[in-house]
Amino acid sequence: MSLTARISGTRVRLRLTLLYSVLFLLSGAVLLAITYVLVTQGGSSVGMSTFSSSPSGDQSISNIILGNGGPGSPPLTGSERRLVEAAQQQAARQHAEFGHQLLVKSGIALAIMSVISAALGWLVAGRVLRPVRTMTDSIQLISARNVHERLAFTGPGDELKALADTVDGLLGRLETALDSHKRFVANAAHELRTPLTVEHALLEEAMLDPDATVDSYRARFEDLVVVSEQQAQLLESLLVLATSERGLDRLESVDLSELAGSVLGASRPRACEQDVAVVTRIRPARVTGDPALVERLVANLVDNAMSYNVPDGWVEVATGTADGGCFLSVTNTGPPVPPEMVDRLLNPFQRLARTADDGHHGLGLSIVQSIAVSHSADLSVRARPEGGLAIRVDFPAEKSPAISG
Template identity: 80%
Template sequence: MRVLLRLTLLYSVMFLVSGAVLLALTYFLVTQSGAGVSMSSFNTSPSGDQSFSNIFVGDGTPEGVPLTETERRLIEAARLGAAQQHAEFGHQLLVKSGIALAIMSVISAVLGWLVASRVLRPLRTMTDSIQLISARNVHERLAFTGPRDELRALADTVDGLLGRLETALDSHKRFVANAAHELRTPLTLEHALLEEAIIDPDATVESYRERFADLVVVSEQQAKLLESLLVLATSERGLDRPEPVDLSELVGNVLRAAEPRACKQNLTIGEWVRPARVTGDAALVERLVANLVDNAMSYNIPDGRVEVVTGVTGDGCFVAVTNTGPPVPPEMVDRLLHPFQRLQRTAGDGHHGLGLSIVQTIALAHSAELSVRARSEGGLAIRVDFPAERQPAISG
């Protein structure tokens, strides 16, 4: 049933009930006012002489005056006539009031329809405007004008939702474009290597082996990119089964796995790890730490340093990673948190600019706060503050 019809019926029923109550009260008061007192005034006797002038109360008997039989009959007839007149008056009042109530019920239904239409007109306008908004014109807004009432608050809420949707769509478009660009490069390289092997008339087994080795490297880069995209999508979805996680244990695992690379790059790793328990997804948190360490080692200087710290604060736990490296302009710090953004784009370095964006997404999934600061001496200082550990809910 439409809202307009429901509101019309509601207004009509409210008027009908209130009118019926008012009619009942009026009828009750009018009938009761004539039941206790019957008034008859006689100025002259039947013979023409002024014999009495009294008010008869209750059953019509005059007070303190001896009555003849004829006078008693006259008084009784007057009383019966007054009672019949009063009953007829009550009946006429009830009938005419009922007719008036029926007429006003019809009028109230028409007025209720008009009033409901006027009240719902802004909603219909907003509905028509929302139906015209699509992905092509999501920038449009309702721009509802009027008093700051519930309808204005609803329109402002819808405008805010459209703004967030526009931002999300723009971000999605940029992400898809960047992902397509990143995937196009290795595919083009693969095609070029295969085409070169096919059209080379002097190709040998060794040349084929070299090209196949290059294809393996390109394939590994594609696999890393797809894995990063999958982790990014998984972390944006949120947490499935949060569980207690020890940051110090995860940091230890990541640093042990990074030792061969640190030795190869001649990097020094400083470790100040204290027990720090958080609630979250262990795999995602470990990926967060691994991306921070990988970013600190990848964008470093020869004989550089990486420092990893975990600890407990009054509001929760934290993990911080600091590295030496080339100077980072402060205005570039926020851009590095977006997908496919790198300080210096180097072909074939195996990095696609997804490391810090994955860190930010995982931090948001864990309600953690990510802070990135460019160090004056070069490199970045990155810290992730996790909220205090929450006790898991016990089902059953």
């Protein structure tokens, strides 16, 4: 444990000790005050009961001291009255001395017990904080290399056990995130290595060709432009993915039908070129979100549906409202997709057929999922038995924008 952690733990233990001691001191003082009041207020009645309980042979003496004459007895003489007054004064002094002694001795006892309670409080505070120190030591030993380790706290199901279980859950989520980050970085490096290798090969071929002409150089440069565009698309996709996972910077009211119409309008030439029919069932559907990210979500779904299609296939795009929210669905024909591959397609750099020059890097659906999560939307992907996918995104009800960029 570091010095700072030890000092902090000692401060907490000292505060708990002081709290225990103060509580004991206050409760002891209250108990002492109650005892003192009860004793001092009940002293005279105790003395009178003592005198009244004298034996029958001394009944006359007690009557004289108490100033009580018997029935028909003569009044007290002067000497007897002075005797009674002296006895009463003596009793009052004894009562006051008794109260003083009680107060002093009780105060001494309270002071001694306060010291003992402070020592016991220090021990009890250490006992209470021992599991916290154990968890702190274990957490400080966990790093990126051994994030798989857990506290594994054993004990009764109290607040400390709940805290340890919460930390274990946090470590589990952190381990999952780190593993995902490592896979993402490795896949990104692999995807970037391919166009760089092709680019290097084209440049090397042009340099080593002794019979190179202007036309051959122009052809190499055209190939380099294509490779450069692929790199730019990959970097842009990575940037969008990182942005969507970071969260929303602004919220606006967005109409899914307008975005879908705009994206489909830009995709018409491509659909005609690939001989893919486009079916639309677009109805107004307003959601709250980042317009750029929502548009990227629609564009990725439409691009994915057209890219992985078959000749004479079709793509159906629908928007609307349902169950108090809005939805966007994109369904397409295409090659059969194994059901076990559906969930994998939502991970970065995953695609059915890995082709180096197809212009796709397997980021489309992972970006869609990330954008859907950032907008609290539900994404469902289903493989159609006839081939292709049926994808639906259900957005929550429109809310008043609270974030502005």
